[in-house]
Structure formats: structure tokens, C-alpha cells
Amino acid sequence: MPPLKRFYKLLSLDKKDVYQILLYAIFAGLISLTLPLGIQTIINFIQSGRVSASWIVLVFVVVFGVGLGGVLSLMQLRITENLQQKLFIRSSFEFATRLPKIKFEDLYNKYPPELANCFFDTLTIQKGTSKLLIDFSAALLQITFGIILLSLYHPFFIVFGFLLATLLFIIFKYSYNSGLETSMKESKYKYKVASWLQELARNSFSFGKDKTFDFSLNKNDLLVSEYLNYREKHFGVIKKQFIQLIAFKIIITASLLLIGGYFVISQQMNIGQFVAAEIIILLVINSVEKIIVGLETLYDVLTAVEKIGQITDLSLNEVANYTPKNYDKITLETDGIEFSFPESNSVFEIPKLKIEQGEKIFLEGENGSGKSTLIRLLSGILTPTNGVFYINDDSYKKLDVKQFVNHLGTIIKGEAPFEGSILENITFNDAKISEEKLSWAIEAVGLGDYIRLLPEGLNTRLYPEGRQLTASNAQKILLARSIIHQPKILFYENATDEMDEEVANKVIDFICNKQNNWTVVVSSKNSYWKNNCNRVIKMEKGKIISDTKK
Numbered sequence: 001m002p003p004l005k006r007f008y009k010l011l012s013l014d015k016k017d018v019y020q021i022l023l024y025a026i027f028a029g030l031i032s033l034t035l036p037l038g039i040q041t042i043i044n045f046i047q048s049g050r051v052s053a054s055w056i057v058l059v060f061v062v063v064f065g066v067g068l069g070g071v072l073s074l075m076q077l078r079i080t081e082n083l084q085q086k087l088f089i090r091s092s093f094e095f096a097t098r099l100p101k102i103k104f105e106d107l108y109n110k111y112p113p114e115l116a117n118c119f120f121d122t123l124t125i126q127k128g129t130s131k132l133l134i135d136f137s138a139a140l141l142q143i144t145f146g147i148i149l150l151s152l153y154h155p156f157f158i159v160f161g162f163l164l165a166t167l168l169f170i171i172f173k174y175s176y177n178s179g180l181e182t183s184m185k186e187s188k189y190k191y192k193v194a195s196w197l198q199e200l201a202r203n204s205f206s207f208g209k210d211k212t213f214d215f216s217l218n219k220n221d222l223l224v225s226e227y228l229n230y231r232e233k234h235f236g237v238i239k240k241q242f243i244q245l246i247a248f249k250i251i252i253t254a255s256l257l258l259i260g261g262y263f264v265i266s267q268q269m270n271i272g273q274f275v276a277a278e279i280i281i282l283l284v285i286n287s288v289e290k291i292i293v294g295l296e297t298l299y300d301v302l303t304a305v306e307k308i309g310q311i312t313d314l315s316l317n318e319v320a321n322y323t324p325k326n327y328d329k330i331t332l333e334t335d336g337i338e339f340s341f342p343e344s345n346s347v348f349e350i351p352k353l354k355i356e357q358g359e360k361i362f363l364e365g366e367n368g369s370g371k372s373t374l375i376r377l378l379s380g381i382l383t384p385t386n387g388v389f390y391i392n393d394d395s396y397k398k399l400d401v402k403q404f405v406n407h408l409g410t411i412i413k414g415e416a417p418f419e420g421s422i423l424e425n426i427t428f429n430d431a432k433i434s435e436e437k438l439s440w441a442i443e444a445v446g447l448g449d450y451i452r453l454l455p456e457g458l459n460t461r462l463y464p465e466g467r468q469l470t471a472s473n474a475q476k477i478l479l480a481r482s483i484i485h486q487p488k489i490l491f492y493e494n495a496t497d498e499m500d501e502e503v504a505n506k507v508i509d510f511i512c513n514k515q516n517n518w519t520v521v522v523s524s525k526n527s528y529w530k531n532n533c534n535r536v537i538k539m540e541k542g543k544i545i546s547d548t549k550k
Contacts, residue, residue, distance in 0.1 A: 001309065003180065003309075006302075007301065007302055007305045010125070013090070014083055014086060017080075018083075020079050021079050021133045022133075024072045024073075024075055024079075025134070026141055028069050028076075028138060028141075073134075076134050080130040080134060083129065087122060087125055088126060091308065094308075094312065095116065095311065098312065101316040102316060103314070103315045104381045105315075105382065106315050108341060108342050109342070111195070114195045114198070115311055117191060117195070118191075118307045118308055121303075121304035121305075121307045122304070124301060124303075125304045128300050128301035129301060132297060132301065136290075136291060136294055136298075138290075139288070139290040142284065142287045143164065143287045143288065146284040146287070147160070147161035147164070147284065149280055150277060150281070153269060153276075154263060154269060157277070163252075164252075167288075168288065168291065171241050171245075171295075175295070178237050179234065179237040182234035183234050183299040183302070184303050184306065185230040186227065186230040186231045186303075189223060189227035191307075192223050192226075193220070193224055196220055196223055200216055200220075238296050241292050244292075245288065245289060249285055249289070252285060253285070256278070257278070260277055260278060261274075327392065327488055329488065330357055330391060331392050332354070332355040332378055332389075332519075333353065333389075334350045334351075334352065334353045334377075334387065334388070335351075335388045335389075336350075336351055336388065337349070337353075337388070337389060339373065339377060339385050340385060346541070346542055348374075348543075349543055350374065350377075350387075350543075350544060353537075355519060356519075357488065357519055359519050359520075359534060359535055360512045360519075360535065361521045361533055361534075361535045362522055362529050362530040362533035363375070363523040364530065364537065364539065365540055366540070369539040369540050370543070371523035371539055372493055374537075375491045375492075375523065376412070379405075379410055379412075379489075380404060380408075407487050408487050408489050408490075408491060409481075409482030409487040409490045410482060410490070410492075411479065411482055411491075411492050411493060412493055413493045415478055416478075417462050417466030417474055417477050417478070418462070418465075420461070420462060421459050421461055422457075422460050423459060425462060425477050426441065426477060426480045427481075427484060433484060441484045444480070445476045445483070445507055446476060446507060447473065447476040450473055471498035472498055472499045472503065474498070475495060475499060476507075478495070479495060479507065479511075486518070487518055488519065489519040490511065490518055490521070490522070491522075492520070492521070492522040492523070493523055493524075495522065495524065496524065496529075497525050497526060501528075504526055504528065505528050509532065512532035512533060520533065534549065535547070535548065536548045
């Protein structure tokens with residue numbers, strides 16, 4: 001979708017506010033013309049040598065018009081402030097709604113935190129939209145009304161209006177594409193620089209050594225150089241537009257002064273009309289300058305809209321609108337499932353696989369054998385490209401997927417505690433979770449002793465990714481989170497691999513205990529999982545080569 005169309009759709013959500021801003025701009029534009037008209041009349045009074053009540057009243061009218069114009073501008077500011085707040089709120093919830101639901105395939109070769117950084121373009125849209133709606137609308141209306149008023153003084157000014165409209169059209173037509181293109185590339189490298197700085201912050205210890213420090217600076221230099229290259233190209237477009245404006249101002253100002261003077265000398269205009277016309281011309285030229293200079297803001301806003309559009313264009317995991325239901329048990333079955341990652345020639349295949357409720361399954365195989373892919377397909381993170389996936393004899397595509405996912409407990413590679421309290425990390429502030437259930441989950445994964453040592457206990461705040469935690473305790477929090485709702489199925493990737501052997505074995509004994517009727521599908525380097533599971537599936541090159549039940 002073209003950036004201009006995206007921007008129009010964005011504004012259409014707040015049509016009422018936009019129309020109000022334009023309405024006030026029209027009134028403000030009309031009132032601004034009282035200044036030259038009033039000055040023209042005052043000069044005519046002064047030339048006649050008369051001081052009358054009409055002259056005094058006229059002065060007050062002009063002053064009142066200036067004040068009213070200020071009030072209208074203030075009202076516009078109030079509306080644009082409301083609009084900015086709506087844009088921020090809408091954008092934040094758009095990101096908060098979409099980021100957790102983006103299809104895994106669409107995130108392939110993308111770094112989610114970098115996508116989240118696009119939210120900061122909301123600030124550009126906020127400020128830029130406000131400026132465009134107020135300055136652009138006021139400038140365009142002032143140009144329109146000014147030309148209409150000038151044409152009443154002399155038909156020659158109609159030619160001036162035509163030349164002005166032609167200039168704006170030429171500047172916009174021949175610089176819009178290049179201006180937008182360079183702005184997009186400039187923004188691309190701006191984000192690359194920000195992303196690299198994030199990497200430096202995330203791996204500060206690794207980049208703190210002398211040799212690696214030089215590498216980090218050199219890479220930063222390359223990215224900044226590319227940014228400056230496109231920034232300079234974008235400035236070249238802006239500079240070209242401004243040079244055209246300067247040339248236009250020189251030509252128009254000189255010609256209108258000469259021609260206006262000739263009209264006064266030839267008595268086609270009086271001195272009051274001449275002064276008023278010059279004031280109007282200056283207002284019109286200043287309005288043109290506002291539009292030309294404001295094109296940079298337009299490029300910034302369209303670029304920001306396009307960057308955010310890259311997030312909103314990503315596909316989301318669809319949820320069917322079926323009546324939710326609880327499952328007493330869940331049986332998973334595949335029939336000819338195939339899956340391939342983008343830009344990959346290898347195909348993952350599961351011709352036939354059936355998993356009954358309560359089975360404890362260990363996935364075995366070398367790195368790259370397909371264990372993680374199988375877990376993500378069965379848990380609904382990935383969608384098969386071919387074949388059918390059944391849940392309790394119903395096709396996955398026909399089910400209320402949200403309801404199915406709510407019966408799962410998962411720990412996927414890369415997951416970590418988020419910034420918030422330990423309680424929030426385990427329960428997500430679910431009021432339905434009782435104290436007994438919370439205590440059960442915490443003690444089951446061996447987290448109780450650690451929490452009791454903390455001054456603030458469960459209310460202890462965690463840093464992003466649980467930075468102050470040991471790797472073992474971080475995994476225990478994820479494990480407690482995964483079992484807190486007593487799900488029907490647990491999908492684990494390396495869920496205990498950071499724990500000491502004795503601690504990990506206790507957790508594994510609990511997870512695989514027959515008293516817990518949940519299904520377990522786990523991949524791990526810890527062979528103790530294999531000893532406790534009653535089924536072992538061995539994988540190689542994206543295929544199941546053996547399926548053994550104990």
C-alpha cells in the first residue's frame with residue numbers, strides 16, 4: 001500500500017477531528033485577510049485627512065480579527081493534541097495486540113525487539129501530523145483566499161495565482177518520489193545504527209575488550225556512513241526545493257513590486273490597494289515557503305507510517321470464532337504434514353504421528369534434526385504448509401485455536417522472564433489462580449527456598465530477561481509459569497538444561513510423575529528426561545526415523 005494511502009487511512013479514523021481542524025483553518029484564513037483589507041481602508045482614511053469614529057472602529061475590528069485568529073489557532077492546538085494522544089494510544093495497543101500474535105513464519109530472519117523499535121515512529125507521526133494539519137491547511141487556504149482577493153484588485157494577479165499553482169505542482173511532482181525514497185533509506189540505516197547499539201548494550205562484556213571494541217566502532221562507523229550518505233541525498237532533495245523557492249520569491253517579489261508600482265502610477269490601483277496587495281503577496285509567499293519547508297515533515301511522516309505499516313502488514317495467528325470448550329483430554333494426530341522455512345530447500349515431514357493424553361515423549365536427535373520444528377508445529381506456533389493436523393479428530397484449521405493453546409504449557413528456546421515482579425512472571429496477574437495453586441507450582445519446581453530468602457518475596461522486581469537471576473532460577477520461573485494452570489500438554493525445549501543435575505532431576509521426576517496426567521513432549525540434552533519418559537521419538541534431517549514406546 002502506498003505511504004500516502006496509509007496516511008489517509010490513518011487520518012480517516014479521526015475524520016471528525018480533522019474536519020474540525022480544517023474548519024478552524026478556513027475561519028482563520030478568512031480572518032487573516034481582514035488585516036490587509038483593514039490596512040487598505042485605514043490608509044485611505046489617512047490619505048483623505050479625516051479622523052472619524054469609523055477609523056477608530058476599523059482599528060478595533062482589525063485588532064479583534066488578530067485576536068480571534070489567535071483563539072482559533074489555540075482551538076486547533078487543542079484538537080491536534082487530542083489527535084496526538086489518540087494516535088499514541090491506538091499505536092501502542094496496535095503493537096501490544098500484534099507483537100504476541102505475529103505468525104512465526106513472518107518473524108523468520110527478523111529480530112522482534114528491532115520491530116518493536118518501530119513504535120518510536122509514532123512520535124514522528126504525532127508531531128508531524130499536527131504540523132501538517134495546522135500549517136499545511138492554513139498555508140493552502142491562505143494562498144487560495146489571497147489569490148482570490150488579489151484577483152479582485154486586478155486581473156493580472158490571476159496570472160500570479162496560476163504561476164504559483166504551477167510551481168507547487170512541479171516541485172511536488174518531480175521531488176516527491178526521490179524525497180520519499182531517500183527518506184526511507186535514511187530511516188532504514190537509522191534503525192540499523194540503533195539496532196547495532198542495542199547489540200553493543202546486550203553484549204557489553206564481549207565488546208568491551210580492546211580488539212572487539214575496535215570492531216564495534218568500525219561497524220558503527222560503516223552504518224553511520226551509510227546513514228549520512230542517504231541523509232545527504234535526502235537533504236539534496238530538500239535543498240533543491242528550497243533553491244526553487246528562493247528563485248520564485250525573488251522573481252515574484254521584484255515583478256509584483258514593479259507591476260504594482262506601475263498600476264499605482266497609471267491609477268489602475270490606489271495606494272491603499274497597493275499596500276494591501278503587497279501584504280497579501282507577502283502572506284502568500286510565506287505560505288508557499290511553509291509548504292515547501294514542510295515537505296520534509298511530510299516525508300518524515302510518510303516514512304514513519306510506512307515503517308509502522310511493516311508491522312501491521314505481518315500476518316497474525318488467526319483465531320476461529322467458535323464457542324469455547326474445555327477438553328477432558330487432548331489427542332494429537334498428524335497426517336502427511338510438511339513444513340519448510342522461507343529461503344530453505346529442506347522439507348520437514350511427519351507422515352503419521354499420534355500422541356495420546358498422558359504420554360511422556362522424549363525427542364531425540366542431533367542439532368538440526370527437527371526436534372524444535374516438531375514441537376512448534378504440534379504447539380501451533382508454526383502452521384504446516386501441507387497435510388492435516390488433528391486435535392481430538394477435528395482439523396486444526398476448524399478449531400478454536402485460542403482454546404487449544406490455552407490448554408498448553410510451553411517453554412520455547414529464547415524465552416526469558418520479563419520486566420516485572422516474580423508473581424507477574426508466573427501468574428500474569430490472573431485473579432483466578434489461588435494461593436494454593438501458586439504455592440504448588442512454586443514448590444514443584446524448587447523455587448520456594450529462593451523466594452523465601454528475598455526481602456520482597458514474590459513482589460521482587462525482575463530486570464528484563466531476568467538479568468539478576470541465575471540461569472537455573474530463571475528456568476524455574478518459566479517452569480512454574482508453564483504448569484500454573486495445570487495444562488493438558490507441556491511442550492519443552494531445553495527446559496532444565498541450565499540447572500544442576502540434582503535439581504534438574506527432581507524437577508523432571510515431578511513433571512514425568514504418572515500422577516500428573518498431562519502430556520509431555522520434550523527435547524533436552526539431559527538424558528534423565530529420556531529415562532523418565534515412556535516414549536522416545538528419534539529424528540534425523542527433518543524426519544522421524546524411529547518411534548519407541550517403553
